[in-house]
Amino acid sequence: MFRPSSAHTAGEPATNAPIAANGEVRALSVPEQIVEIVSDSGEGAQTAGQLFGTVCAKMGNGLWTVEIIPAEIEPPARSRAGASGIRIRFGTKSIANMGDQADLVVAFNEQVLYSRIDQGALRPGTLLLIDDKWGASDDPKIREPYQKALEDFHVAGYIVREIPIHAETSKLTDNPQRGKNMWVVGMLCALYGRDLDLAKREVQLIFQRKRKGEEVIALNHQLLDAGHAWAVENFDTCFQIPSETRSEPMVVMNGNAAIALGAMAAGMEVCSMYPITPATSASHYLAADFHHAGGIVHQAEDEIAAVGFAIGASYAGKTALTITSGPGMALKSEFLGLAVMAEVPLVVVDVQRGGPATGLPTKVEQGDLMSSIFGQPGDAPKVVMAPSSHEECFHFMITARKLAESFRTPVFVLSDANLATAQACLPRPTVSEEWLSPPIDQSPWKEGSPAYGWDPETGISRRPIPGQPGGAFVLTGLAHDEYSHIAYESSINQRAMNMRSRKIAALQTALKPPEIHGDEEGDLLVVGWGSTRGAIEEAVDRVRHDGHRAGSICLRFLSPLEPGLREIFARYRRVMTVEINYSDDPRDPITASERRYSQLAWLLRATTLVDVDCWSRVPGQPLPPQMIEEALRSRLEGADSCTD
Amino acid sequence: MYGLKTDWIDESIPRYYTFEDYEGAKARWCSGCGDHGVLTAVQRLCRDEQLPPEKTVFVSGIGCASRFPHYVKAYGFHGLHGRALPVACGVRARRPDLHVFVATGDGDCCSIGTAHWIHALRYNMKMVVMLLDNNVYGLTKNQTSPTSKKGSSSNTHPRGAMLDPINPIQASLGIANASFIAQTVDWNPAHLYATLAAAHRHPGLAFVRILQRCPHFKSGLFDSLMNDPSQLILMTHPDGIEVDDAVKKQLVNQRVHDPSDLREARDLADSQDGTAIGLFYRNEAADRYDDFTVSGIATSRDTKLRALETQLDRYQI
Secondary structure (H helix, E strand, O other), X not given: OOOOOOOOOOOOOOOOOOOOOOOOOEEEEOOEEEEEEEEOOOOOHHHHHHHHHHHXXXXXXXXXXXXXXXXXXXXXXXXXXXXXXXXXXXXXXXXXXXXXXXXXXXXOOOHHHHHHHHOOOOOOOOEEEEEHHHHHOOOHHHHHHHHHHHHHHHHOOOEEEEXXXXXXXXXXXXXXXXXXXXXXXXXXXXXXXXXXXXXXXXXXXXXXXXXXXXXXXXXXXXHHHHHHHHHHHHOOEEEEOOOOXXXXXXXXXXXXXXXXXXXXXXXXXXXXXXXXXXXXXXXXXXXXXXXXXOOEEEEOOOHHHHXXXXXXXXXXXXXXXXXXXXXXXXXXXXXXXXXXXXXXXEEEEEEEOEOOOOOEOXXXXXXXXXXXXXXOOOOOOOEEEOOOOHHHHHHHHHHHHHHHHHHOOEEEEEEEHHHHHOEEEEEOOOOOHHHOOOOOOOOOOOOOOOOOOOOOOOOOOOOOOOOOOOOOOEEEOOOEOOOOOEOOOHHHHHHHHHHXXXXXXXXXXXXOOOOOEEOOOEEEEEEEEHHHHHHHHHHHHHHHHOOOOEEEEEEOEEEOEOOOHHHHHOOEEEEEEEEOOOOOOOOOOOOHHHOOOOHHHHHHHHHHOOOOEEEEOOOOOOOOHHHXXXXXXXXXXXXXXXXX | OOOOOOOOOOOOOOOOOOHHHHEOOOOOOOOOOOHHHHHHHHHHHHHHHOOOHHHEEXXXXXXXXXXXHHHEOOEEEEOOOOOHHHHXXXXXXXXXXXXXXXXXXXXXXXXXXXXXXXXXXXXXXXXXXXXXXXXXXXXXXXXXXXXXXXXXXOOOOOOOOOOOOOOHHXXXXXXXXXXXEEEEEOOOHHHXXXXXXXXXXXXXXXXXXXXXXXXXOXXXXXXXXXXXXXXXXXXXXXXXXXXXXXXXXXOOOEEEOOOOOXXXXXXXXXXXXXXXXXXXXXXXXXXXXXXXXXXXXXXXXXXXXHHHXXXXXXXXX
């Protein structure tokens, strides 16, 4: 495709990685592409990828990006563990997951590629564009590993091309480390026929937001131009990804931004948080702009204080949320139980990461389901929801706020690191005033009305808010009667527990059964929740394409569960969950009774008495459709027994 | 304050709140417990300041002292062990119209809730924080508290506490932005009242440590202070806590202390000559975090919707 003199052009591919043929440029039309940019930390690969992804989305493509994040801020350079970067999957249709292996990878050094290989991110035929800087190094400790890596990659069947990223960037800036990402975006724009002016406008916006001067913007524009020009001169092929016409305006953002905007749209006033990966960026978005909507971000002294502050604000009538991840949820759990007990409305966002303990701070897991539902002392019924898309990240915040207030309860919103950092397209929400919380009620409290006037059918009661004359109750975490008087009598405790539980049952009656993707009945039903939906549906489509009768559902409500599950399960020969949390594999040397199931499977088995199977993995990355597809096939084709 | 208005014919007279209006559930502290006196002082203060019960919020943690909100007829939030202050800060954050009082104990504040104590002092949001310090865990039945004296025995340290206690005053004086640090005793109602009244008037977080008797588990702990008032050093100053002559006559060991003098305040907190009561330190100019957290409370719905549209514009493609 370029530089025919490259040392590593042996075994020329016949695929979409064409080599240079003097003169004409071939244009290949493809439905989608997966591109990765990988680098050392701090080289701007993520900025570049987000920029390129935004340009793709603006040109009408579907988009999903995944950040590749090392655990440290400044890991050692040119190390496998330090691989930092981004995957951009874009295509004609809308895209809801990261896909399987990459088609093309731009690597700022060769060592970081090893980590991508370890992650299974590449396939034979993946085109690797590697900075040729290292091959020219005087230091044999750099030059030799580089040469060896190129051989390794070649043997593994990747198509390796060296490109002069550093050299070309150096022509424009003394600090190419900070500039090569833009040069690469320019190059990619040429390769994929992207509108360079769109990229330039985005660059301008990005740097204006960072309050950078005109010179910085001009330099980045020059870098884009240079990368583009170099590619035009040296590539003989480009790819076209046709766009579909959109009927509605779209926005591009990651899941944490969607949650932040959702909080704003819900009319919330207080976001009380403590920094924790991968949740914190949601608070960053709010910290930057919440004040325009009259809101504040409180960075508390710890996770416990963060939720306590939110509970205090909410008790005082102000809508509040706290945003955290698993370890923070653990620390907050006593307060969460208190919010249930005292019936204080509260929205709690848990952007899940790998656990237990500190686990995998930057990586995805769906490990907090059980602890969310059952993780407080005693019985603490509350609402637990899980968005499965960016659109739901936004809208569930509004729903969560309303449910919290109507049912006078905490509502947990379980997102995860995958949704949090992935950029995707979603229809621009049409703003509505009824999303906002109602004004704080300061009217006189009805005389004689108790603090917990539980409706016997629904358990719902009106809450007194400080400032309401005549409503001066003392809410307490101790067992209490309906006047919130401390009460240890057994009948009172039984009734109060009953009323708090009744609210969850009441909510369930208002929910609809889940919609089925794929076959309405058949051999296999896959049940998922949260961010895995896109990949599960893609996997189901693939096995259906091969003639299998399979369907999937994605549960948005986990507490209460959506109704009608038993009836749906009965229509399939087998039911299994697919989750990103740990479960024993049926092939492990254990009996069925010893097997530990994944969390949703456990819950569904208990609540439906159906023999629900599971397949789950904890790879520290989103599940690619292919992995799920293989798991479905093994169940469908009987290779893995569901039970024993 | 309540009073007849000159144009009383046209306006309804605001309701006058009596002491009884602030009486909540019957206090269930042990007889002789110092908390009773504090409760009375606070109810008197509410009446004298005519704090509308619906605009007054008592927040507490867990422990004997933390039962306080139940015994006052006002809004209350009786939460978790050690966690009164985050809740109180949250209440205060967006409700400048509310009067916030916190009742906490030595275990609640200086042990399990230490982080919140330190940070609440720094936030300096307007509220009165009463540390009812009886040197013992009472509700859980006689365990060593962080303010128990070295050598004092309890169920957890039957052979005596091994370490010197935390000095809550000294610790509080060490926190940046702390703005009102005072100490008083439950058995001197006049000084107790005067201290709480000054705390209530303070524009910021007023931290008042109240030496409080626990006749059940720490019988006689403060006997020497009570029997020999000269062991109490009464801090006096025109900028300090104003006490009447009766108190001055009773507490003869007096020391002039300017509450803006932090260095001297620290010396007094550590004084070996006696236990200083009164105002150690006050800085009315200290930054108040609630000045920031209240911003935007009057934001209109239109503004909120416009802000959201602007954000969505940013992300639109």
